[in-house]
Amino acid sequence: MHEVSAVEYTFFRILRLLRRLPFNPMSVGNHKVIFLEYFKNFDKVNAVKGIFGEKTTEILSHLTVELSWIFGYMYVDGSDGHLVISKNYLNNGNKTDIYLDLIHELCHVKQFMEGKELFDPRYDYVERPTEIEAYRYCVQEARRIGLSEERISCYLKTEWMSEDDLKKLAKSVDLDLI
Numbered sequence: 001m002h003e004v005s006a007v008e009y010t011f012f013r014i015l016r017l018l019r020r021l022p023f024n025p026m027s028v029g030n031h032k033v034i035f036l037e038y039f040k041n042f043d044k045v046n047a048v049k050g051i052f053g054e055k056t057t058e059i060l061s062h063l064t065v066e067l068s069w070i071f072g073y074m075y076v077d078g079s080d081g082h083l084v085i086s087k088n089y090l091n092n093g094n095k096t097d098i099y100l101d102l103i104h105e106l107c108h109v110k111q112f113m114e115g116k117e118l119f120d121p122r123y124d125y126v127e128r129p130t131e132i133e134a135y136r137y138c139v140q141e142a143r144r145i146g147l148s149e150e151r152i153s154c155y156l157k158t159e160w161m162s163e164d165d166l167k168k169l170a171k172s173v174d175l176d177l178i
């Protein structure tokens with residue numbers, strides 16, 4: 001009999017949470033939803049509780065998510081701290097990547113609530129303390145759910161990051177790029 005480890009179990013449970021998303025690709029324009037109504041049970045995920053603590057459920061029940069036709073992935077809007085997510089990415093992106101991106105962006109939501117400047121122009125993207133904190137946390141979660149170092153390296157490689165920036169970032173989050 002195949003025994004499912006706790007890590008695998010968490011991982012598949014998370015993927016199942018994402019698979020049930022009520023996508024409606026026919027809807028036109030951007031629309032807003034409440035995080036917890038859309039990403040159901042995310043307040044039960046340990047990595048998310050690790051960000052917001054006791055207030056997790058309350059915060060996620062008030063967090064607005066704007067589902068958008070933007071190209072790309074997701075980001076926190078610096079004007080009011082709501083989350084903007086590309087519908088195309090949600091529909092077609094890799095579920096594990098989406099999960100890790102959500103963890104990353106929720107770190108930024110927390111930072112925004114603490115009054116931190118998310119787009120501080122004094123820093124390059126990969127050297128910005130808010131980014132390093134978010135990447136560190138999400139790499140830690142990636143390891144916890146059992147992703148290999150190779151898979152995590154893949155996750156960090158995005159088409160808009162130069163090879164040099166990628167190396168800097170990997171160093172900051174203690175990842176040996178593969």
Ligand SMILES: [Zn+2]
Pocket residue numbers: 104108130131134
């Ligand atoms: Zn970020």
